[in-house]
Amino acid sequence: MHLDFQQVTDHIYRIELPIHILGPVTVPVSAFLVEDSDGWTLIDAGPTETAQDLVVAINELTEGEGPRQVLLTHAHYDHSGGLGDVLLEWNPPLICHREEARFITGQSDYRYVPSRNLLFLLARYIIPQTGWGYPVARTLERGEAVAGMVVIQLPGHSPGQVGFLHPRDQAMLCGDAVMNIGGRLSPPYRALSSDPVLAQQSIRRLAELDFLHLLPSHGDPILERGRLAVLDYLGLSLSPDPLDHWQE
Numbered sequence: 001m002h003l004d005f006q007q008v009t010d011h012i013y014r015i016e017l018p019i020h021i022l023g024p025v026t027v028p029v030s031a032f033l034v035e036d037s038d039g040w041t042l043i044d045a046g047p048t049e050t051a052q053d054l055v056v057a058i059n060e061l062t063e064g065e066g067p068r069q070v071l072l073t074h075a076h077y078d079h080s081g082g083l084g085d086v087l088l089e090w091n092p093p094l095i096c097h098r099e100e101a102r103f104i105t106g107q108s109d110y111r112y113v114p115s116r117n118l119l120f121l122l123a124r125y126i127i128p129q130t131g132w133g134y135p136v137a138r139t140l141e142r143g144e145a146v147a148g149m150v151v152i153q154l155p156g157h158s159p160g161q162v163g164f165l166h167p168r169d170q171a172m173l174c175g176d177a178v179m180n181i182g183g184r185l186s187p188p189y190r191a192l193s194s195d196p197v198l199a200q201q202s203i204r205r206l207a208e209l210d211f212l213h214l215l216p217s218h219g220d221p222i223l224e225r226g227r228l229a230v231l232d233y234l235g236l237s238l239s240p241d242p243l244d245h246w247q248e
Contacts, residue, residue: 099160156199180219
């Protein structure tokens with residue numbers, strides 16, 4: 001299997017990685033490479049089973065340079081399982097929100113996250129373990145700048161999920177805050193979200209931002225009309241003066 005990064009905006013490249021769910025059944029998850037004047041930043045690392053495919057694709061796009069850092073939207077298995085191979089190849093620093101760091105360092109596991117969501121409480125027993133035991137070089141807070149992007153806090157699916165707003169490309173990398181399944185937006189899977197109410201609030205936070213392109217981790221990018229798609233999902237209209245709440 002040969003997988004490649006595809007350019008989606010001027011500075012952002014996307015690769016789609018398959019996650020095996022049951023036998024031949026797979027669902028896709030995306031990882032991204034963002035280019036700036038200092039080099040390349042990898043956002044998420046996909047599942048363990050495609051880690052070597054990811055490493056090969058990164059080498060090809062960056063001509064062996066590799067990422068100077070790895071940002072995680074969150075540490076669920078399908079977003080962080082490939083970290084080991086990336087670290088072995090380039091040893092870049094890992095960066096995530098402070099609420100996600102404990103799941104990467106091994107101090108905690110998603111199955112122990114408190115929740116009032118009955119589906120999550122049942123499903124957590126089949127959720128793959130994380131607790132990777134990798135060091136986190138830096139933790140993020142909302143509104144911080146990193147790799148030419150702004151950190152947007154989008155909790156609910158996980159305690160410390162974040163997205164990254166790329167003002168220069170007018171693009172929003174939203175992690176699992178919202179998914180594009182079959183050409184329609186949907187919230188993250190309820191059974192895998194510790195706080196579905198907070199997850200819905202995070203979608204509303206996306207609607208307040210100023211961007212054109214929506215780049216979800218699950219499903220195809222929505223180019224040119226990404227924010228409009230979020231507003232349509234919420235049943236809202238486009239304001240003449242869109243709010244730019246980067247600090248939220």
